[in-house]
Amino acid sequence: ATTFRASEHQHIRYNPLQDEWVLVSAHRMKRPWQGQVEPPLLTTVPRHDPHNPLCPGATRANGEVNPHYEGTFLFDNDFPALQPDAPSPGPSDHPLFQAEAARGVCKVMCFHPWSDVTLPLMLVPEIRAVIDAWASVTEELGAQYPWVQIFENKGAMMGCSNPHPHCQVWASSFLPDVAQREERSQRAYQSQHGEPLLMEYGRQELLRKDRLVLTSEHWLVLVPFWAVWPFQTLLLPRRHVRRLPELTPAERDGAPMGSEAGANWDHWQLHAHYYPPLLRSATVRKFMVGYEMLAQAQRDLTPEQAAERLRALPEVHYRLGQK
Amino acid sequence: ATTFRASEHQHIRYNPLQDEWVLVSAHRMKRPWQGQVEPPLLTTVPRHDPHNPLCPGATRANGEVNPHYEGTFLFDNDFPALQPDAPSPGPSDHPLFQAEAARGVCKVMCFHPWSDVTLPLMLVPEIRAVIDAWASVTEELGAQYPWVQIFENKGAMMGCSNPHPHCQVWASSFLPDVAQREERSQRAYQSQHGEPLLMEYGRQELLRKDRLVLTSEHWLVLVPFWAVWPFQTLLLPRRHVRRLPELTPAERDGAPMGSEAGANWDHWQLHAHYYPPLLRSATVRKFMVGYEMLAQAQRDLTPEQAAERLRALPEVHYRLGQK
Numbered sequence A, B: 001a002t003t004f005r006a007s008e009h010q011h012i013r014y015n016p017l018q019d020e021w022v023l024v025s026a027h028r029m030k031r032p033w034q035g036q037v038e039p040p041l042l043t044t045v046p047r048h049d050p051h052n053p054l055c056p057g058a059t060r061a062n063g064e065v066n067p068h069y070e071g072t073f074l075f076d077n078d079f080p081a082l083q084p085d086a087p088s089p090g091p092s093d094h095p096l097f098q099a100e101a102a103r104g105v106c107k108v109m110c111f112h113p114w115s116d117v118t119l120p121l122m123l124v125p126e127i128r129a130v131i132d133a134w135a136s137v138t139e140e141l142g143a144q145y146p147w148v149q150i151f152e153n154k155g156a157m158m159g160c161s162n163p164h165p166h167c168q169v170w171a172s173s174f175l176p177d178v179a180q181r182e183e184r185s186q187r188a189y190q191s192q193h194g195e196p197l198l199m200e201y202g203r204q205e206l207l208r209k210d211r212l213v214l215t216s217e218h219w220l221v222l223v224p225f226w227a228v229w230p231f232q233t234l235l236l237p238r239r240h241v242r243r244l245p246e247l248t249p250a251e252r253d254g255a256p257m258g259s260e261a262g263a264n265w266d267h268w269q270l271h272a273h274y275y276p277p278l279l280r281s282a283t284v285r286k287f288m289v290g291y292e293m294l295a296q297a298q299r300d301l302t303p304e305q306a307a308e309r310l311r312a313l314p315e316v317h318y319r320l321g322q323k
């Protein structure tokens, strides 16, 4: 019988955090690429554009004028998917037709007054200001809502047409679907094994090493064993931290992350998911389409191969290396 | 208190088939569109291109020459994500690192010898040949594999760079993730209510009417109550049919559909999911990005509004109405 090699033999892997399976078919990377090629990234973004609604001093769609902000800038999304006062749909009349109330708040946070930077191009104190702003918006909205989701849609491939560096914060009166799955898994793991799932997972990855991308005194970055996106990574603090506001000043100078809130959440471990849409290069993306939507996520290189490629990347940001 | 109106007030809905929630924020459609606009569809595809590997008589990447086929044409995918003979990864050494064997077969099926047609432009007897071919490939691969997934990635937005009308058939030794969820839900519903979930669901939608798109003697097309994609639809046979090969000749002349296989599957109802990537028009797509990937699916118009727009579409295919 042939010996199993993950990089040659397709197999399925289980994601214990989100209770999902992924098909890993690394041999697919051998095929020639005949598919779609994306336009190269826009590199000539003006530092300030008075017509860009995210710039300091610009007028937004609703007529409000932005302040001449110099650090981060947080404001209410002009077209929020979640509003604080929606009435309840009332009781369901049939088990197959269940609707429930949804209330919340959507905010936008600009990271920097300049349009021509992104988080990795900002200075550590500037990034630290973003992390502090994430911690305080989590605290503020978390006082009222059980879930505060911070996310960044970055680049045209992710549907973001505004190059100005910014993220969104959506707080909701309900635990969203993915958070519910992570809640269930982490709660069950803690009650069975007596410690948080992601604490044990981080420890194991430190021992196994082949999926690690970066480690620092306070943080781990790794390609999860069950990664779905080709270069998906997971950011984890090295000690048990449930929420952003619990991070120490030294940890905040380390790296960015997501958020959550609630009652007894000792089974939770703060973490951030990164899902870059790329497959082979900056212009060849991974399409999660027919099989993925109808059947199961499928990836074309192993998480270990992805981690190796990510580790081998230069320390210098590609835009700074260019000139 | 304000009266709840689904088209004005955000709320969440439950998908009892796949055990998932979706956030419905219909008021979002009021915002002006400033985002990405896709290139218009290619309408000038040559009927025959000797360099297109899917055309009759063309040479494929592996050197094989296609026959001069006149109807459908089924062949093995040259770069299959699933192969019949992968060894097993062996037992897991830790509950957070679980991998299992995956075996299977990937096939490609051309629908027609011409590159310039799509299913809706084909004649009924030509479509019928496709459905018969789906039924027989399901029967053939279903004898060996528990799941046979038929899917079509249609158009550049869905990562399909070859305009020649074709679909894929991936059979696997495991029940894929989505199928597992549908299996669990349908089995539980049948044991609790004594009838298949989708039979009761179809009956309810026929009574409620506002999500119906098309009904015929044998089939229903509707926008599910829990639809995630803006114009997602579900195709259901009107009687209890578990698998494609069980369809009668009259039903096969009706409409196309997906597939499944196994032991006692009386709780299953054959169905096809359609997930068009569009939001506002043929060139403005829906991006399922940050919030959807990290938290929960979110849609910008209600399923009822989508059904209304779909019902109002002309009977004539847009390409035929053009000239």
Ligand SMILES: O=P(O)(O)O[C@H]1O[C@H](CO)[C@@H](O)[C@H](O)[C@H]1O
Residues within 6 Å of the ligand: A035, A286, A287, A288, A289, A290, A291, A292, A298, B153, B159
């Ligand atoms: O049809 P292809 O080119 O083999 O592949 C396409 O469909 C597959 C199944 O949905 C996806 O995994 C790929 O990312 C996509 O590019």
Ligand SMILES: O=P(O)(O)O[C@H]1O[C@H](CO)[C@@H](O)[C@H](O)[C@H]1O
Residues within 6 Å of the ligand: A153, A159, B035, B286, B287, B288, B289, B290, B291, B292, B298
């Ligand atoms: O940031 P926008 O433009 O409001 O919206 C973008 O992110 C949202 C949250 O992930 C998605 O629902 C939208 O489809 C996407 O276009």
